[in-house]
Amino acid sequence: MTLGRRYVVVLALLVGFLASCCDAADSPIIFPTLKEGMCPIIRDECPPPGRISPPKCIDDASCSGDDKCCFDICLRRNTCKPPRFLF
Numbered sequence: 001m002t003l004g005r006r007y008v009v010v011l012a013l014l015v016g017f018l019a020s021c022c023d024a025a026d027s028p029i030i031f032p033t034l035k036e037g038m039c040p041i042i043r044d045e046c047p048p049p050g051r052i053s054p055p056k057c058i059d060d061a062s063c064s065g066d067d068k069c070c071f072d073i074c075l076r077r078n079t080c081k082p083p084r085f086l087f
Contacts, residue, residue, distance in 0.1 A: 034060055054080055056079060057078050064080065
């Protein structure tokens, strides 16, 4: 298991734990959906502000298609982004 995949697994377990610990006692435990691929590399520079803002997300299931929920350093929030794959 690669370091990146271990990070994703640990993150998924942590998010699942936090989601389950803070709900009502009778609520089911909900684990986040993890899609294939990794988030894009963080940009060196931010583009000029535009009119269209990418959708906000809380996990990969919040994003349509193959997009992943990734932190955008320019917007300072999680947004849906196309995944990158290591070949």
